Amino acid sequence: MNDINLNKIQKNVLDVCTRYPEAVDNRNLLLERYWIEYDFWQEDKSLYWNLQRSTRPETIVRRLREIREMGLVEHSLEVAKKNIQAMKNERDRVKYLHSQVKSNAPAPKFVMIDGEQVAIL
Numbered sequence: 001m002n003d004i005n006l007n008k009i010q011k012n013v014l015d016v017c018t019r020y021p022e023a024v025d026n027r028n029l030l031l032e033r034y035w036i037e038y039d040f041w042q043e044d045k046s047l048y049w050n051l052q053r054s055t056r057p058e059t060i061v062r063r064l065r066e067i068r069e070m071g072l073v074e075h076s077l078e079v080a081k082k083n084i085q086a087m088k089n090e091r092d093r094v095k096y097l098h099s100q101v102k103s104n105a106p107a108p109k110f111v112m113i114d115g116e117q118v119a120i121l
Helices: 008-019 027-038 047-053 057-069 077-104
Strands: 109-113 116-120
Touching: 008 027, 008 057, 027 057
Parallel strands: none
Antiparallel strands: 109 116
């Protein structure tokens, strides 16, 4: 693991996920621990004040995805199965919608423009 060149946020995310393995599957826990431990969240200040000074959630989650892709952390088996099922459901939904559009769509008309046949949908 020492051979891998990680940026500061990736290292911090990896540290949180190493100490709190459930943070790999739970973004809220990951953000909470990151903000408290690395951005020094101050409970006596407002939410707005803290969020203005904290690493953006999108950045933290993106760094998590990167270290997952590097194989440094993994989703739990349960979450991995749910993700696979969600991908299959989305694929099936897109196939169904595509078939509906195809079956209801009128045949395209063709016209000649500058010597080329162009379909008008």
